[in-house]
Amino acid sequence: MTPAARVQAAIELLDQIIEGANSKGAPADRLISAYFKTRRYAGSKDRRAVRDLVYQAIRLCGEVPHDGRSAMLAVATQDENLVPLFDGSDHGPAKIGDGEMAAFIGVAPEWLEKKLTDSGITGDEAEALLGRASLDIRVNTLKASREDLELPEEGEVLAAPNALRFPNGTQVEQWPQYRDGLIEIQDHASQWVCEAMDVQAGETIIDLCAGAGGKTLALAAKLGNAASLVACDTDKRRLGNLAPRAERAGAQIDHTVLLNPGEERDALAPWIGKADRVLIDAPCSGSGTWRRSPEGRWRLDRKELTRLTKLQDHVLDLGAELVRPGGTLTFVTCSVLDDEGPARIGSFLSRHEGWSATALDLPLGRKRGEGKRLTPFHDGTDGFFVANLHLR
Numbered sequence: 377m378t379p380a381a382r383v384q385a386a387i388e389l390l391d392q393i394i395e396g397a398n399s400k401g402a403p404a405d406r407l408i409s410a411y412f413k414t415r416r417y418a419g420s421k422d423r424r425a426v427r428d429l430v431y432q433a434i435r436l437c438g439e440v441p442h443d444g445r446s447a448m449l450a451v452a453t454q455d456e457n458l459v460p461l462f463d464g465s466d467h468g469p470a471k472i473g474d475g476e477m478a479a480f481i482g483v484a485p486e487w488l489e490k491k492l493t494d495s496g497i498t499g500d501e502a503e504a505l506l507g508r509a510s511l512d513i514r515v516n517t518l519k520a521s522r523e524d525l526e527l528p529e530e531g532e533v534l535a536a537p538n539a540l541r542f543p544n545g546t547q548v549e550q551w552p553q554y555r556d557g558l559i560e561i562q563d564h565a566s567q568w569v570c571e572a573m574d575v576q577a578g579e580t581i582i583d584l585c586a587g588a589g590g591k592t593l594a595l596a597a598k599l600g601n602a603a604s605l606v607a608c609d610t611d612k613r614r615l616g617n618l619a620p621r622a623e624r625a626g627a628q629i630d631h632t633v634l635l636n637p638g639e640e641r642d643a644l645a646p647w648i649g650k651a652d653r654v655l656i657d658a659p660c661s662g663s664g665t666w667r668r669s670p671e672g673r674w675r676l677d678r679k680e681l682t683r684l685t686k687l688q689d690h691v692l693d694l695g696a697e698l699v700r701p702g703g704t705l706t707f708v709t710c711s712v713l714d715d716e717g718p719a720r721i722g723s724f725l726s727r728h729e730g731w732s733a734t735a736l737d738l739p740l741g742r743k744r745g746e747g748k749r750l751t752p753f754h755d756g757t758d759g760f761f762v763a764n765l766h767l768r
């Protein structure tokens with residue numbers, strides 16, 4: 377493909393991604409794969425170049441752009457090498473018209489930027505939400521140790537006990553150590569959250585929103601399989617990935633419980649008032665993970681944020697029922713919005729007697745409300761909120 381044809385391909389893809397964001401249809405990654413499936417003439421360098429252009433545009437445009445062309449014009453305002461590629465050639469984009477407008481450059485749609493500002497995220501803090509994330513791994517101590525493990529590349533040793541950092545794009549999934557379960561991909565902040573839970577051998581620990589078990593596996597490894605772990609989720613497909621992952625990691629998960637949304641209590645009945653610890657890694661806007669999924673801010677609207685905060689209250693209420701007196705509940709979101717952090721804990725404490733927030737032993741992050749917040753700018757991690765609640 378010529379450089380101009382790559383720009384045109386990025387424009388066409390952005391048109392589809394914008395349509396997908398507006399209609400809550402297929403996400404960018406899926407659209408990009410589908411696009412190239414029908415364009416076999418595009419080689420791997422072309423694909424990479426087009427993908428980079430697309431993601432440059434997504435990162436740059438705060439509001440959902442009107443169309444792909446205005447989004448690419450925004451990129452061209454930052455990279456003058458792109459301007460001559462709007463050359464009207466056969467497969468390239470049409471020449472830039474007089475007064476043709478580029479899309480708005482910014483961090484997020486206006487309503488969401490206001491939410492960020494209200495949450496104390498401005499300037500460098502806001503811009504860092506759209507930086508490039510590195511790739512963090514956790515050495516699985518059920519099978520290896522960070523000191524002795526030999527990997528194809530040398531990683532940066534991070535503060536969390538088993539964490540190593542590699543440059544973005546490192547093909548960790550191709551490494552035999554990944555295939556054999558010696559390492560897991562996991563953000564440094566997620567690793568610290570599991571450390572901060574201070575779990576003890578012999579405890580009953582419920583991971584209420586386990587997904588495919590990223591944190592469940594970290595907890596199993598931390599305790600050397602010496603606890604009773606219960607992994608729950610409403611998403612059958614995600615939860616279904618846990619068993620093969622656990623097997624690969626040598627992790628023991630005692631119960632995997634598929635929940636019916638709205639009727640979760642039925643399946644959780646055996647554990648009501650029994651758990652020593654409950655982890656709620658709640659569904660959220662993912663505003664702390666825009667470095668990896670910058671398109672997330674195009675797909676979020678006020679209605680969706682309200683739906684998520686209600687769901688967070690719901691899973692918090694559910695989790696609280698599972699905790700035994702003297703037990704703890706840890707609430708986490710990968711969001712930097714106060715609505716999905718301090719406000720949820722404030723609301724929980726006003727609804728539930730006998731509960732109090734307790735300090736977290738977490739060397740990263742800063743206090744925010746009754747919990748702690750980690751940000752890409754301050755902590756070099758995904759954005760996270762975490763709070764620890766104790767039942768008298």
Ligand SMILES: C[S@@+](CC[C@H](N)C(=O)[O-])C[C@H]1O[C@@H](n2cnc3c(N)ncnc32)[C@H](O)[C@@H]1O
Pocket residue numbers: 584585586587588589590591592608609610611614635637638640657658659660687691
């Ligand atoms: C942030 S993700 C969890 C990620 C996972 N803990 C990890 O470390 O990889 C939130 C999860 O909450 C689940 N979820 C949504 N509603 C739920 C509910 N009512 N009860 C339990 N889980 C729910 C979603 O399916 C999703 O997998």
